Each structure stands twice: as C-alpha cells, then as structure tokens.
Amino acid sequence: MDTARLIRRxxxxxxxxxxxxxxxxxxxxxxxxxxxxxxxxxxxxxxxVATLPGIVRAAYAMPDAHxxxxxxxxxxxxxxxxxxxxxxxxxxxxDISCGVRTLHTGxxxxxxxxxxxxLAEALYACIPCGVGSTGSIRLNAREMxxxxxxxxxxxxxxxxxxxxxxxxxxxxxxxxxxxxDEVSDQAKQRQRDEMGTLGSGNHYLEVQHVARVFEPAIAAxxxxxxxxxxxxxxxxxxGLGHQIGTDFMKKMLASAERYGIHLxxxxxxxxxxxxxxxxxxxxxxxxxxxxxxxNRQILTHLTREVFRDLLPDARLTLLYDVSHNTCKLEEHVxxxxxxxxxxxRKGATRAFGPGHPAVAPALRAAGQPVxxxxxxGTASYVLxxxxxxxxxxFGSACHGAGRAMSRHQATRQWQGRQVVxxxxxxxxxxxxxxxxxxxxxxxGAYKEVGAVVDAAHQAGLARKVARLExxxxxxx
Amino acid sequence: xxxxxHFDHGADIGVRGYGASPAEAFGQAAFALTAVITDxxxxxxxxxxxxxxxxxxxxxxxxxxxNALIYEMATRKMLFGRFAVRIAGNTxxxxxxxxxxxxxxxxxxxxxxxxxxxxxxxxxxxxGLWLAECVxxx
Numbered sequence: 349m350d351t352a353r354l355i356r357r358x359x360x361x362x363x364x365x366x367x368x369x370x371x372x373x374x375x376x377x378x379x380x381x382x383x384x385x386x387x388x389x390x391x392x393x394x395x396x397v398a399t400l401p402g403i404v405r406a407a408y409a410m411p412d413a414h415x416x417x418x419x420x421x422x423x424x425x426x427x428x429x430x431x432x433x434x435x436x437x438x439x440x441x442x443d444i445s446c447g448v449r450t451l452h453t454g455x456x457x458x459x460x461x462x463x464x465x466x467l468a469e470a471l472y473a474c475i476p477c478g479v480g481s482t483g484s485i486r487l488n489a490r491e492m493x494x495x496x497x498x499x500x501x502x503x504x505x506x507x508x509x510x511x512x513x514x515x516x517x518x519x520x521x522x523x524x525x526x527x528x529d530e531v532s533d534q535a536k537q538r539q540r541d542e543m544g545t546l547g548s549g550n551h552y553l554e555v556q557h558v559a560r561v562f563e564p565a566i567a568a569x570x571x572x573x574x575x576x577x578x579x580x581x582x583x584x585x586x587g588l589g590h591q592i593g594t595d596f597m598k599k600m601l602a603s604a605e606r607y608g609i610h611l612x613x614x615x616x617x618x619x620x621x622x623x624x625x626x627x628x629x630x631x632x633x634x635x636x637x638x639x640x641x642x643n644r645q646i647l648t649h650l651t652r653e654v655f656r657d658l659l660p661d662a663r664l665t666l667l668y669d670v671s672h673n674t675c676k677l678e679e680h681v682x683x684x685x686x687x688x689x690x691x692x693r694k695g696a697t698r699a700f701g702p703g704h705p706a707v708a709p710a711l712r713a714a715g716q717p718v719x720x721x722x723x724x725g726t727a728s729y730v731l732x733x734x735x736x737x738x739x740x741x742f743g744s745a746c747h748g749a750g751r752a753m754s755r756h757q758a759t760r761q762w763q764g765r766q767v768v769x770x771x772x773x774x775x776x777x778x779x780x781x782x783x784x785x786x787x788x789x790x791x792g793a794y795k796e797v798g799a800v801v802d803a804a805h806q807a808g809l810a811r812k813v814a815r816l817e818x819x820x821x822x823x824x
Numbered sequence: 825x826x827x828x829x830h831f832d833h834g835a836d837i838g839v840r841g842y843g844a845s846p847a848e849a850f851g852q853a854a855f856a857l858t859a860v861i862t863d864x865x866x867x868x869x870x871x872x873x874x875x876x877x878x879x880x881x882x883x884x885x886x887x888x889x890x891n892a893l894i895y896e897m898a899t900r901k902m903l904f905g906r907f908a909v910r911i912a913g914n915t916x917x918x919x920x921x922x923x924x925x926x927x928x929x930x931x932x933x934x935x936x937x938x939x940x941x942x943x944x945x946x947x948x949x950x951x952g953l954w955l956a957e958c959v960x961x962x
Binding site: 387389414415416417418421438441442443478479480482534537538540547548549587590591593594597598601602613614615617750751754755756757781782783784785788 | 830832833834835836837861862880884887888891894895898899901925927931932933934935937938939940941942944959961962
C-alpha cells in the first residue's frame with residue numbers, strides 16, 4: 349500500500365480520511381513495513397466499509413489485514429441500530445465463528461517426545477479432516493435445533509466436555525438469541541454429517557509447546573509456562589455456516605435497493621439491523637456461531653479420548669476459545685457515552701481488556717486471552733486484551749499471520765511431500781490427507797506472524813504473552 | 825487456449841471459464857471449480873445430478889450455479905468432472921456428472937465454502953468469446 353495516500357497518526361496508526369461517500373475515516377493499525385506490504389485492496393475495502401449506513405467512529409483494519417470479500421479480512425466495524433446501522437453477511441464471512449481454542453494438557457515437552465509419532469497417527473485417525481470427511485454424529489431435526497440454540501452447552505449436555513469448559517468460551521459457550529428456524533434446510537442438510545469435523549484449507553489441530561513467555565504475570569494467570577504442551581484447534585461452523593453465508597449474501601443483495609442502501613461492492617451486501625432481513629440474518633448467524641462452538645467442543649472431546657488412551661496423565665483443560673468471524677451486540681463507550689453497537693469482526697479477534705465483565709471471572713483480571721493462529725512451521729501466539737483496545741478498535745485485535753502469496757504461487761514454490769519432510773527434520777510432524785493442501789499452506793506462503801503480533805502489541809490492541817511452537821499438526 | 829483457468833486472489837482462488845456462449849463459459853467455470861478441489865481428470869462422470877437456478881442477471885446466475893454445485897458436492901460427498909448447462913433468460917438448468925469422493929484416487933486439495941461476488945464478471949470479449957469468473961472462498 350502506498351503510504352502517501354494515508355495520514356500517519358502515530359507510529360502504528362494510519363488513517364484514510366473521509367472522502368466521497370465515506371461517512372467516517374478508516375483506520376489501519378500496523379508498522380510501516382506491514383503497511384507497505386499490505387494489498388491496495390485493503391485500502392479500497394476499508395474505505396468501502398466506511399460508506400455503510402450507521403457506521404460508528406471508523407472502519408478498522410488490523411495488522412494482518414488482507415484482501416477479503418467486501419470487508420477486508422482483518423476488518424472491524426461497529427454499527428448503531430438506532431442510526432440506521434446495518435448488519436452484513438459479507439462482513440461476517442462464509443465461515444461464521446471460525447476460531448481458535450487452546451487447551452492445556454498438564455504435560456511438559458519431554459512427556460510426549462517418545463510417543464510423538466504414535467500420538468500424531470492417533471490424532472490423525474480420530475479427527476475427521478479434509479475434503480469430504482464426515483463425523484460420526486448424526487442430528488435429527490430436534491437435536492439440530494437444540495445444537496443451534498445452545499452451542500457448546502448442547503455439546504456438553506451430550507457428554508462432549510465439561511461445565512468448566514463453558515466458562516472459557518466466549519458467551520459461556522452459547523450465543524444467545526439464535527434462531528434455528530432462520531437457518532435454511534439446505535444449511536442444516538450440509539451440516540448433517542459434518543459435526544465434529546475439522547474441515548480443510550487453513551484449519552488445523554496442533555500439539556504445541558510454550559516456547560517463550562513474554563509476560564510472566566499474565567501467562568501465570570492463563571496457566572502457561574515455558575515447556576508446557578498445549579493443543580490448539582482452528583476451525584469453524586463447517587457447511588452450515590458456509591450455507592448461511594451463501595443464503596444471506598443473496599438475500600441482502602436483493603433487499604439492499606429496497607432499503608435504499610448504496611453498495612459500492614456487491615460483496616458488502618447488508619440490511620438494516622432493525623429490518624426483517626437483518627433480524628433474520630442475526631438469528632441465523634447466531635445459530636451459526638453456536639454450530640462452530642459445538643463443533644470445536646466435539647473436536648475437543650475427540651482429542652481428549654486420544655490423550656486418555658495414550659497419555660492417561662494428561663489433563664486437557666480449556667485455556668480459552670475465541671471466534672474470528674462474528675457480529676456481536678456489545679456496549680462500547682463512544683465520546684463518553686455508552687452505546688449498544690453491532691460489532692463486525694471479519695478475521696479479527698475480540699480482545700477485551702482487564703476487568704471487562706464479558707471475560708471469564710478466572711481470567712478477568714488479566715484480560716481476555718487472544719489466540720493467534722500461525723503456520724504449521726512457525727508459531728502461534730497467546731496475547732491478552734488491553735484496556736486501550738476499547739478506544740482503539742472496539743476491543744479487537746488481529747487473528748493470524750495472513751497469507752503472503754496465493755495458493756497457486758505456493759504450489760509452484762513447494763511440494764507437499766518436501767514440506768512434510770522438511771518440517772519432520774525440524775521436529776514438527778504433519779499428518780494430512782492432502783499433500784497439495786500442505787503445499788498450499790506451506791509456512792512460507794504466510795506473512796511472518798511475529799511481525800503481525802508485534803504490531804498488534806505496539807499498537808496497543810493486545811499484549812504479547814506467549815509464543816507457541818508446533819510439534820504435531822493435523823491439517824485438513 | 826485452455827477453456828478454463830484459475831486466477832489469484834490473496835487468500836483464496838478465482839475460477840474462470842471461457843466459451844462460445846454464457847452456458848459454455850459457465851460449464852468451464854464449473855470445471856475450474858472442481859480443479860480447486862482436485863484434479864478433474866481423475867473424476868469419473870458416473871452419476872448425473874440435476875441443478876436449477878434463477879437469478880436477476882447472468883453474473884448472479886453464475887454465483888448461484890457454482891453455489892448449487894458446492895452444495896451438491898458437500899451434501900452428496902461427490903466430485904463432478906463433466907457439466908452441461910442451458911441458460912434461458914434468468915434461469916439455468918444444469919447437469920453435473922461425477923462420483924463419490926475417493927481419497928485413494930482423487931488428489932484432494934481443499935474444500936470450497938462458497939462462490940463470492942468478488943471479481944465477479946460474465947462478459948463477451950470483442951472476439952465474441954464469453955468469459956465467466958469469480959473468486960471462491962476456500
């Protein structure tokens with residue numbers, strides 16, 4: 349991105365001033381190197397988001413922002429329903445509530461070293477992943493509706509996990525006001541055999557170790573120490589969420605004109621929050637969030653079964669579960685006045701600071717854990733939400749490394765087998781049904797996650813707490 | 825010239841089909857969609873699935889057509905390797921031939937979540953050739 353088109357507010361804050369139909373500025377958080385490397389499309393898309401009705405304060409882009417659909421990936425925008433604010437299916441994305449959860453194991457790295465290949469095979473055998481994979485759970489209409497209403501709480505009721513897990517999931521594991529009736533039969537049909545599946549693309553289950561702690565006090569509050577073995581699961585709402593996205597993009601595109609909304613890009617399809625289409629989408633999207641929470645809960649259960657058999661001393665407890673693609677009703681103080689806003693986070697993580705009532709009591713003093721997924725060859729990070737992020741980005745931070753090159757470029761540059769062998773030589777075991785998928789997801793195809801995390805830290809969006817490095821990666 | 829190809833999109837991938845008519849270009853775009861997921865040459869056209877769509881214009885019809893195929897692939901756990909498309913006004917009738925996913929024979933890359941309105945174009949070039957393209961989310 350050409351920095352000449354931006355006003356630099358401070359070292360990590362860049363502004364696109366309102367022009368044309370923009371109602372508010374767009375604010376990008378990143379260091380100069382990341383801004384220069386950022387796609388020009390992020391400029392265009394952030395500026396487009398700033399034109400939408402009812403947007404409050406600014407359209408934001410996180411340090412990992414890249415070219416998305418309508419919204420940039422790494423985009424945050426809040427809308428006021430009382431000011432004609434909108435909800436956008438494109439602003440949430442196809443993979444509703446795609447997110448990351450991290451589990452403690454109570455083990456240290458030497459505890460698993462000898463058994464690593466066996467553990468990798470067992471996880472690969474038990475976690476359904478890749479194109480066309482199915483889970484063993486089949487839901488009838490009534491159970492589907494219960495799952496979509498209660499999310500991870502439904503899963504725990506069915507024996508997939510414990511009540512303690514729920515305290516460490518956003519919204520206590522259940523997104524309120526979900527409306528399963530607003531989810532199409534096609535979306536439910538797509539989910540029929542996909543409960544408890546990982547998916548493909550950038551989704552994964554990793555066994556990791558805590559390679560470095562940056563903030564010992566917060567790390568202690570999160571239960572993390574150097575050498576600990578943890579597990580991170582990255583996946584979303586599977587076919588159900590994808591179909592909700594497809595269904596409502598179409599509906600919102602058709603209704604936009606009726607609602608007098610000018611769309612600079614069809615992908616920004618949206619509807620007033622207070623309209624029938626807007627309310628219908630919110631009900632369906634919340635059901636999609638619950639599907640993702642239930643799905644990650646079931647995958648947690650499957651992981652626990654593997655560990656119970658192979659490493660009976662392990663205790664898999666949940667550190668936290670975050671969602672990346674959501675629209676949530678939250679209270680934020682704007683110009684000294686508390687307002688209830690619908691905050692879209694598209695490829696962005698909620699990052700509430702210390703003391704925020706939405707954070708689980710056990711973690712509240714430290715701030716919300718922000719789990720940043722990296723690549724299978726580099727690292728992931730645990731960050732903590734800050735009080736400043738409230739004023740800077742409606743309490744939001746980055747979500748991952750972001751791709752540096754396309755899938756095609758990646759397959760031209762790497763062979764899947766070679767990536768697997770190279771990583772094995774470094775002590776990282778990859779198990780995947782797809783060598784082409786591994787090549788497309790090669791670590792070198794992503795930006796340096798450390799640079800993204802440092803920028804988020806320095807911009808005050810979240811504090812860097814710990815670095816996690818992969819030992820085993822199950823890749824869809 | 826190849827009658828379909830992929831084009832780059834930052835995180836995802838674009839599918840593009842060419843043809844003497846919009847219908848032919850749509851069929852080739854569907855072929856490009858399969859190529860995102862696997863090598864289309866490995867898919868045997870054993871079973872036919874019928875698809876019908878309706879949309880206000882040709883571009884939205886392309887998105888609907890690809891999304892209908894994504895839905896059929898996802899729910900039937902199938903891959904498609906041959907297509908026939910008929911377009912009349914705002915409606916499309918299509919056939920997709922394929923078979924069940926078989927990990928032993930189909931080199932799988934990634935599943936497709938949905939077709940998007942990003943980089944969406946259906947148009948005829950000055951030489952009369954039709955092009956149909958959009959980005960798909962993977």
